[in-house]
Amino acid sequence: MTKRTVIRNGAILTMAEGEQGTTVFEGTLVIAGDRIQYIGKEPVQPVPEDEVVDGRGKLFMPGLVNTHGHAAMSLLRGLKDDVNLQVWLQEYMWPTEAKFTAADVRAGTMLALVEMLKSGTTTFMDMYDHMDQVAEAAADAGIRACLTRGVIGLCPEDVQRAKLAEAIRFAKTWHGAADGRITTAMAPHAPYTCPPEYIAKFVEAAHELDLPIHTHMSETAREVADNVEAYGARPVEHLLRLGVFSRPCLVAHGVHLTDEEIAILAEHGVGVSHNPGSNLKLASGVARVPELLKAGVRVSLGTDSAASNNNLDIFREIRLAALIHKGFSGDPTAVPAATALRMGTVFGARSLWLNDVGTLEAGMKADVVAVDVTKPHYQPEADLVSHIVYAGSGGDVTDVWVNGKRVVSGGACLTLDEERIKAEANAALRRLKGTA
Template identity: 45%
Template sequence: MADIIIKNAYVLTMDPDKGDIESGVVVIEDGIITEVGSSTESTAEKIIDAREGVVMPGLVNTHCHAGMTLFRGYADDMPLKEWLEDHIWPAEAQAGDEDIYGGTLVACLEMIRSGTTAFADMYIHMDMVAQAVEESGMRAALSYGMLDFGDTEKADAELKKGTEFVREWNGKADGRITTMYGPHAPNTCSRDFLIRVKEQAVRDNAGIHIHVLETEAELDHMKENFGMCSIHFLKDIDFWGPDVLAAHCVWLSDGDIRILAEHKVNISHNVISNMKLASGIAPVAKLLSAGANVTLGTDGCASNNNLDMFEEMKTAALLQKVSTMDPTVLPASQVLEMATVNGAKALSINSGMLKEGYNADIIIVDMKQPHLSPAYDIASHMVYAANGKDVKTTIVNGKILMEDHEITCLDEQSILERMKRISKNLVSRINS
């Protein structure tokens, strides 16, 4: 007997071999999808009637700082350098374990509600982040954000901390948690430190999550100090590879794009954060044309200010169209691939499609909404018309985390009450 059968659904499989199924079923057993088709002979303990709903893979957010829900709206409308150095970093210095734990739980609630089933996170107090993820039922690739600014003693301490986290948490929570190394960026980490991180990641068979060329200021810094941009700098130390997840990648030349594609680097496009901080427009269409694996991420709530991947999909598509003056660029189907198939590939998780043998990371979108009627093209609707609030059911690893808009995995009210308390206390410490 199966655990769950979802029936009477429009199944958006994202599987190129199968395509969409207008009235289909998805069968789940032991956390795995065992059948996807028009009908089934299986029986299950739990039957979900998804009539007038779209069943699709959960969205994958490939660049996030989950605990930054603490700073949602805290420091808006300012340049990145000022925002980061004068406001965010000093505020983060005051944040403790309870703050980051509470902030991450709120982030998990927000993601579950808006259809994200897996995310990549780079931040601080990562043991608390991992604990929150474990409790939430979500899937995540976690990394401790490391900076050394050329300080040898700090580099030793940061790498030690990063290594301990990687080894402690990888494979935990029934395999839902994987770990990565998280050197912050080429302009905040020294050359020797980045070499050591790469070597350690190879030894531990772990991925690497890093910010790259988010701003023109980084580009100028690297050229002034090293005579080359971040892409060539990292190529020079054999840093690039399919184990690397590079966030932002805004200030790229055509040569940079070729290097990223040739080395099979995974790229996380964070369109709304880049727009809000006026960082620039990433050449996503060129990256995809070159064969690069481009994914989508929200970045943290302090620079977005939400974690709604549906909003991210729509904005990514629209900005590429207007920036290239080509309405055919980044069609809905391709954006959906970025948010599902490509994201799962970047995080090395067996998700991103509704396919036999894949993880049961699934969402159901309620189509009984005025803004989703009529429905001529489901993929188009998911990108251009739907939003996170339309998600009614979220399943991760075969476990129902939200059903009919009701969170079943966490005590939502107590988490929100905790956030009120810790955010108030945190601001008072910052301002004291």
């Protein structure tokens, strides 16, 4: 018999379409198997085999979605701060990452998964190397993930071929795995790290596999200028010519865009993963999110890595997205609280081509987060949506369900050994630094 979980007496925020989706109401939520069976104001009479959860003092909302990151780079948190992107990458990140083993990738990923789950993220997008380790970690943790073998093409042709073959093999192997929680995509790292003919091969593979594409794009002004110098076009036009936008596509950052480029992204249904924390820290700039949203571009939120952020708390990105565009534009309505919250939930799910997560509605997958709203910063109980966006944090999360299974209870991970994971991460860092 399918297990039912009946959550009663909780405040519920569905994030469904329309104004009603951001109206908090007290009611009942029933999970049956991996899906939401019922949600509403009417009480549901439990039967003896049901698990009954008392939801008093908690807000139940859709799981958060992190649409861009590199989980294994949690090992590099704090390695180097306060430098620009190119210096950060070329002088600190890439040399250290070159020493990574598969075990290091697993250690860093597991650390990231603990952080994400405990702060309410139920789905994440990842781009990295040794991706079998990432997929195995995600399967073990019980989280939902869209995974890609990110490929840098600044290497000899035979190495390029091997990397592409590996990316294809990974995508085929893991797409639909872990009870459907894992999906895959193709990921040439960026226009500045992949020659044009190499990107075209990823487009061809994406068509053959019927998979989407994820890539970095227009993150810094220097990147855009270098692209013009090298290829005679800005990154948007460059990727358009190469056919990248002929596939469902999500680009990370999209900071430096013109009106014409925004129109192109809208026309081709390209999503943008907005990474405000990372972009601010690396001084990459502030993306034109109000203009993107107005043009109809789907904008979601990503943390990027813990090496450039330096945390994986999507609640913080929601708050940043709601705040920085007000200050930058001088318009307090630029990104309203409800819109920022949608960027971290349902917009994120749709950006990862997931149509049955991101909202709490009957028939949807049961990816649910419970937040303790009895804390002082949620008082008085004026507007819980406002409180979540402007006052909340991942530290307020108490319980998390993914695919109907509880993976966090009372703030503790049920699927992961947090103490062991922290010890293994620190041991990996000592080896990388030569102090083991």
